[in-house]
Amino acid sequence: MxxxxxxxxxxxxxxxxxxxxxxxxxxxxxxxxxxxxxxxxxxxxxxxxxxxxxxxxxxxxxxxxxxxxxxxxxxxxxxxxxxxxxxxxxxxxxxxxxxDADFDISAPYEVPKRTKLVSDKLFPYGNQEAKDTVFSSVDYAKLNAAVSNAFDSTDKKDKRTRSVIVIHKDRIIAEKYDTGFDKDSKILGWSMTKSITATIFGILEKQGKYDIYKPAPIVEWQKDKRKNITTNDLLHMNSGLEWEENYSTICDATKMLFQAENMGRVQLEKPSVFEPNTHWNYSSGTTNLLSYILRNQFKTHQEYLDFWYSALIDKIGMKSMVVETDMAGNFVGSSYSWATTRDWSKFGLLYLHKGNWNGEQLFDAGWAEYVAGPTKGSKGDYGAHFWLNAGGKFPDVPRDMFYCSGFQGQMVAIIPSMDLVIVRMGLKENPEFDFNGFLRGVIGSLKR
Known part of the structure; x- marks a missing residue:
């Protein structure tokens, strides 16, 4: 014994x-x-x-x-x-x-200068609550049932949805929040931030200040084959650079997000393992490299911080949004932006209207088509920092849907053929949360 x-x-x-x-x-x-x-x-x-x-x-x-x-x-x-x-x-x-232990918390730092939206217009273009709008083409009983079904019943943790909003023809036709959340709650978008970062390039292109088809402006790459990588390659996640993104273990992505001082340089320092435009590989490091490239397009750090807000975020009234920075002061364009569900829906509406916001064209209409065009090697699932349904990932959803997607099931879905934007924020992602069923239910409430 x-x-x-x-x-x-x-x-x-x-x-x-x-x-x-x-x-x-x-x-x-x-x-x-x-x-x-x-x-x-x-x-x-x-x-x-x-x-x-x-x-x-x-x-x-x-x-x-x-x-x-x-x-x-x-x-x-x-x-x-x-x-x-x-x-x-x-x-x-x-x-x-x-x-980290070397960070000087007493050092001075710059913050973005914000312009708050003050308008008597109705949502989404102003601060005023939209009046009740009833569309004869919407079966509201079906719609409300589909939205309610996205949430857990009492004491359950199966779906873990925090919020849903459905926008049709610029009007809120459904909106629901879990206990503890409401229309003013700011929720982390995780990798939906990638789509924000990409949009800054679209705006710079519209302003004639950047050409995504030229080699990426990175000095360290000019003496090796990485000099042929374009910003277009980076936006499509097919630069050919080495990268591992596996959150179940210690990998390039986790070391970058939780240890790196300047996150933009982590991907920059990786070697090339494939020719550009031959191998699709999802990489948060690539997006932070893009943020690093954006920083270098401005003479001062203050201009870089301000531009994201003045040219996009505050321009469309996403007054709640905060994009967080790394220790070097650069935006963590891969992962860290917070906003209310309503403000996330405004970003979707901007793309639904192909860059036109209340009469002002922020990026060319062709940019919306560009980000929704399938990336080589992605099987129709990915565009330029947006996910796609072109390959039929969600079989009961129109193939023209493209969407922002984040860890734990954050989604801003844009469906041009139905004049529809759907936002779902939560803590469970596909397949634990049935996105196909949820989207099918919402779409099924609209008569085509």
Whole structure:
């Protein structure tokens, strides 16, 4: 019997050692994710730590973190079993930034200059609530049933939808929020931010200030074959650069988001492993490289910060949006933008109207067609920093749908053939959340 217990004890000891061996390298990422999530959710959207831990941080491994919030210092910390403590600081206008031990929190910094929309026009072009609009072409009973079905019943965590809004012919025809959320709640878009970043290039093209078909303006690439990579290649995620994006392990993407000081340089320093336009490979590093390229199009950092807001975000009245920055002060164009559900829908409407916002053309109409054109090698699933349904990923949804997509099932769907924008924000993604069924239900409520 003693021998048996010794064997059991030895096996347990080996198990603990093995768990520690495979887990310890991840602790830095776990505490980094948790601290950043707590700081952003609390200081941007005013959520309690308990709400964030039960919502955004309710992820395997991330839930191991112990978190604290310092209201006076405006920062959050997280550690795992007292190990690998990380800190994320909040700065008004820049959101929350995960910092390292070398970061100088006392150093001066610049923030975007914002222009708030003040208008007596109706939503989406102004601040006024739209009057009830009833379309004879909409079966509201079916529509409301489809929207309600996207949410969990009491005490369930199967669908985890936080908000849904449906816009038809520029009018809200359905809108619903989960407990604890409303039309003023700011929600993280994760990789929907990629579509924001791409749009800045479309605006610069319209202004005659940038040519996406020329080689990317990166000095470090001029002495090797990377000099042939164009911005068009980067926008289509087929630059041929080495990159691993696998959030279940330590990879290029996780190291960039939770350890890098200047996220834009991580992809920049990767070697070329394929010829451009021959191998599609989704890469958050590519998008942050694009943000880095954008920074270099402006003489000053202040101009770079301002342009994203003055030329796009504030221009279309996304007054709630905050795009967060890395330690170098550059926008994390791959992942970190927050906005209300209504403001996310405005971005969809901008593309539904092919860049025209209330009479002003922000980017050429052809740009909307460009981002919705299939990328070589993506099987019709991806365009230029937008996802597509051209390949029939969602079989019951029109093939002309293109959409912004983010971690945990954030979606801004644009369906031109139906004059429709649908936004869903939540904590479960496809296939755990049935996007095809949800979209089918909403579409089925409209008579064609």
């Amino acid at each position: 003693k021998k048996f217990f010794k064997l059991v004890g030895f096996a347990s000891f080996i198990g603990i050692l093995y768990y520690g061996f495979i887990t310890y390298p991840k602790l830095d990422l776990i505490s980094g994710f948790s601290a950043k999530s707590i700081a952003s959710g609390h200081f941007i959207d005013h959520r309690s730590m308990e709400m964030i831990e039960k919502g955004d941080n309710d992820i395997k491994m991330i839930d191991l973190a112990t978190n604290t919030i310092d209201e006076n210092g405006q920062f959050a910390t997280a550690s795992v079993y007292g190990l690998k403590e990380r800190k994320a600081i909040y700065r008004e206008g820049l959101g929350a930034t995960l910092i």
